[in-house]
Amino acid sequence: MRRIVVLRPILVAVLALLISTLAFAQTQTKTAGETPAPQKASSPAAAATPQSDAAGEKMPVTTILDKSAPATRSTTTDGSDPLFEPPPLPRGTVSLIGGIVRSIDRVRNRFSILPFGGKSMTFHFDDRTHIYRDGVETTQMGIRKGDRVYVDTQLDKSFILARNVHVVTELQPADARGQLMRFNDRRSEMTMQDDLSRQPVRFRVDNATVIKKADSTGSATDLVTGALIAVRFSPDRGNRDVAREIIIYATPGTAYTFAGEITHLNLALGTLAIHNVSDDKSYEIQFDPSMSSSNLQLGAQATVQAEFTGRNYKARQIQVTQAAAKEQ
Secondary structure (H helix, E strand, O other): OHHHHHHHHHHHHHHHHHHHHHHHHHHHHHHHHOOOOOOOOOOHHHHOOOEEOOOOOEEOOOOOOOOOOOOOOOOOOOOOOOOOOOOOOOOOOOEEEEEEEEEEEOOOOEEEEEEOOOOOEEEEOOOOOEEEEOOEEEOHHHOOOOOEEEEEEEEEOOEEEEEEEEEEOOOOOEEEEEEEEEEEOOOOEEEEEEOOOOOEEEEEOOOOOEEEEOOOEOOHHHOOOOOEEEEEEOOOHHHOOEEEEEEEEEOOOOEEEEEEEEEEEEOOOOEEEEEEOOOOEEEEEEOOHHHOOOOOOOOOEEEEEEEEOOOOEEEEEEEEEEOOOOOO
16 A cells, blocks of 8 residues: 555656646647748848739839848949049149158158158158159158159049159259350359359369360360350259369360251351261351352251350351252
8 A cells, every 4th residue: 555655746747747848749739730931031132023903914023222232342334343442543744842851750651751842741642652752662651751862653532642753862963054254263253144144153173173175174264254064063052062073065266077968058147057966966156158159058068167255156157068968
């Protein structure tokens, strides 16, 4: 009798487990037999299906884009990616500006310079910019505060773009050409009239100044008033007034010989221009019209002996070596 009492709780637990299993099985069977309800489409575009009209023909479907879908990255008309590639260079006028670098911002990709004789200006640079230091291409690290630079600039929308930046640390001699007005041997100072500016320019001559003639070595005694000269000097402001080299092309009273083609001829005024073969330059020469002959024509080859008077070249003798070619 005691053993039956012990087994009764076990039988109750087993019966409860069997009842629960049967109830779960019936629920699953009922669910499997039901028709599943239509589910909502994940997007309007996926839910769009062809519709039929009264005649049973299929009607076109209007596709609705899902605004929640990520947008595709667009490109420009030239095929460049605006997020990763710089746009093409703008079209327009390119200006050259020279000056001294005042500051450079490598984070915002811009630098400012103080132009020669102007106010401070700011330029931007990017992957389109080419930077050269003494003629060798480099990076933005080649631009430093205090550098002398020459910048090719162009307006790009709201800022000025630096297309090319030339950093110059090795100054090259500059040239000036004109006529010597006077030379003060005691002060070692000369004054010449520059052909470009038509203004007097002063230079100092020291022991290091090299003086040359067109065909030989010269000296300070050849620096006579009226001589045609070229002066090479340093563009550095501290030594700009010192002549490094003086080339004397012509001195008053000296005779010169020119040979080449006559490129201009005016018999009434007695002037001609000859393209000299030896130096590949043209010279205007005055002559007496009585010296002309029938062979003196435009396009003829000639040899002219002339004297430099200090104002111009005056012909002493003209010899035509080859007549001008006849037109076909």
